[in-house]
Amino acid sequence: MHIHILGICGTFMGGVAALAREAGHKVTGCDAGVYPPMSGQLRALGIDLIEGFGTDQLALKPDIWVVGNVVSRARLADGTPRFPLMEAILDAGLPYTSGPEWLARHVLQGRHVLAVAGTHGKTTTTSMLAWILEHAGLQPGFLVGGVPSNFDISARLGQGSCFAIEADEYDTAFFDKRSKFVHYRPRTAVLNNLEYDHADIFDDLAAIERQFHHLVRIVPSTGRIVMNGLEESLARVLHMGCWSELRSFGAAVSDFCALGEPHSFEVLERGRPVARLDWELSGVHNQLNALAAIAAAQHVGVAPEAAARALREFRNVKRRMEVRGTVKGVTVYDDFAHHPTAIRTTVDGLRRKVGTQRILAVFEPRSNTMKLGAMKSQLPWSLEQADLSFCHTGGLDWDAAEVLAPMGQKARTAPNIEELVRQVSKAAGAGDHILCMSNGGFGDIHAKLLQALR
Numbered sequence: 001m002h003i004h005i006l007g008i009c010g011t012f013m014g015g016v017a018a019l020a021r022e023a024g025h026k027v028t029g030c031d032a033g034v035y036p037p038m039s040g041q042l043r044a045l046g047i048d049l050i051e052g053f054g055t056d057q058l059a060l061k062p063d064i065w066v067v068g069n070v071v072s073r074a075r076l077a078d079g080t081p082r083f084p085l086m087e088a089i090l091d092a093g094l095p096y097t098s099g100p101e102w103l104a105r106h107v108l109q110g111r112h113v114l115a116v117a118g119t120h121g122k123t124t125t126t127s128m129l130a131w132i133l134e135h136a137g138l139q140p141g142f143l144v145g146g147v148p149s150n151f152d153i154s155a156r157l158g159q160g161s162c163f164a165i166e167a168d169e170y171d172t173a174f175f176d177k178r179s180k181f182v183h184y185r186p187r188t189a190v191l192n193n194l195e196y197d198h199a200d201i202f203d204d205l206a207a208i209e210r211q212f213h214h215l216v217r218i219v220p221s222t223g224r225i226v227m228n229g230l231e232e233s234l235a236r237v238l239h240m241g242c243w244s245e246l247r248s249f250g251a252a253v254s255d256f257c258a259l260g261e262p263h264s265f266e267v268l269e270r271g272r273p274v275a276r277l278d279w280e281l282s283g284v285h286n287q288l289n290a291l292a293a294i295a296a297a298q299h300v301g302v303a304p305e306a307a308a309r310a311l312r313e314f315r316n317v318k319r320r321m322e323v324r325g326t327v328k329g330v331t332v333y334d335d336f337a338h339h340p341t342a343i344r345t346t347v348d349g350l351r352r353k354v355g356t357q358r359i360l361a362v363f364e365p366r367s368n369t370m371k372l373g374a375m376k377s378q379l380p381w382s383l384e385q386a387d388l389s390f391c392h393t394g395g396l397d398w399d400a401a402e403v404l405a406p407m408g409q410k411a412r413t414a415p416n417i418e419e420l421v422r423q424v425s426k427a428a429g430a431g432d433h434i435l436c437m438s439n440g441g442f443g444d445i446h447a448k449l450l451q452a453l454r
Contacts, residue, residue: 003102004060005029006085007068008049011145012168012180014038015155016066016099019107019143021045022157028060030085031070041154053085058092065089065096072174098173100183103143108163108184111141114296115167115184117215118192118228120342121289122166125192127151127317128293130164135310136302138162146336149315162300169211171201179211187223188299189215189244190292194233197339197367199374205233212237219244224299226292229254247298249291256295256304262287262352267294267304275308281316283349285342321349324446327453329430334446338367338439340378347385350435357431361386362424362445364438365396373398380406386435388412388427392420392442417443425452 007013008029021027030050074082081087089096116126127148133140141158143165167181196205223244227234229251248254259266263282267275294307322334337346361383383389389411393400404411414420
């Protein structure tokens with residue numbers, strides 16, 4: 001089969017492309033501003049990439065067009081389509097589908113799918129789960145919205161029956177407004193947490209809870225749902241109905257809970273110690289991610305002790321508290337955190353690691369939710385454990401200085417990357433930790449900070 005992917009350089013669609021290529025299909029694709037790192041990974045796989053969404057691509061005549069959710073029916077100011085290729089596909093009546101639907105039909109069908117859903121921690125928990133299954137000799141397939149350091153690739157078919165997938169609640173495509181994860185039909189579903197997010201497509205938390213219940217509805221009676229017992233929102237989701245085996249984690253009364261600090265703890269199953277985990281990761285959020293992965297892996301026959309042995313060798317995911325360099329005693333980190341809760345847990349994890357040493361939090365409100373200002377009032381709370389906080393305000397429609405005013409002298413703003421680098425490098429001193437947080441490239445601020453510090 002020849003498939004042509006519209007929006008191929010996104011993490012999910014790039015993963016679909018890699019899986020299709022590994023399965024023996026001919027894969028081509030296009031995107032606006034074909035960009036790394038995905039562009040380099042795809043070209044290394046022999047996938048031809050085309051810049052833009054021009055109608056000349058109709059000449060490729062693929063068997064099917066696979067459409068990413070970056071594509072819309074939007075028009076430019078002059079009235080011309082933003083995605084002329086999509087308009088031409090529709091006009092010609094050509095066959096098209098979404099990335100999640102193609103994946104479900106051609107990769108996931110017949111596999112034991114383990115899907116990890118949640119507002120936070122999907123990438124890390126899916127990576128943990130894939131590594132546990134690999135360590136146990138199950139040779140799983142996986143698709144992760146990042147690059148797990150234990151594998152150095154974001155997707156593979158695998159030789160075994162299990163397939164671990166990051167299950168996103170964002171919509172599928174402009175023609176399918178269901179969440180992506182309803183296409184995956186998991187036998188094991190992890191509900192890691194649930195907060196309000198994606199303000200561009202969801203009106204409120206209740207709307208997201210309904211999508212999560214759609215996922216719960218398709219897990220078979222012989223399947224397992226693993227839910228965070230600390231989350232009232234997930235309790236509401238399960239209260240709508242549950243037809244599968246249920247295992248909870250996190251709370252003291254959960255099926256799986258932890259006793260000890262996040263970097264060194266006992267795993268308890270229904271009050272009985274079943275494993276011990278001493279590892280390099282920090283933060284309560286990673287402790288919870290580990291419990292979720294252990295409970296999910298148990299459903300396919302991996303004992304908690306075996307799962308803990310695997311996690312002792314887990315090397316995290318790139319862009320999750322990734323050290324980018326140390327200059328003159330100042331360490332610079334890169335992290336994907338962008339939702340206020342994720343920012344808070346990330347700063348907390350670093351605080352537990354570095355003790356009283358100073359943390360300089362540098363963040364970019366880049367997600368659609370943050371740009372719209374839906375969560376702006378939570379920013380002072382999310383940053384309260386940092387000694388200094390620096391906000392990149394470019395492209396915002398709201399006044400960041402006003403929002404951060406309750407933090408006083410501990411918060412500063414900058415309209416561009418250059419000014420941000422100047423402020424941070426001037427404030428930093430030996431022994432400090434600079435934590436850069438964004439769900440984008442952040443203007444390569446990490447390299448610029450290291451250069452400025454030199």
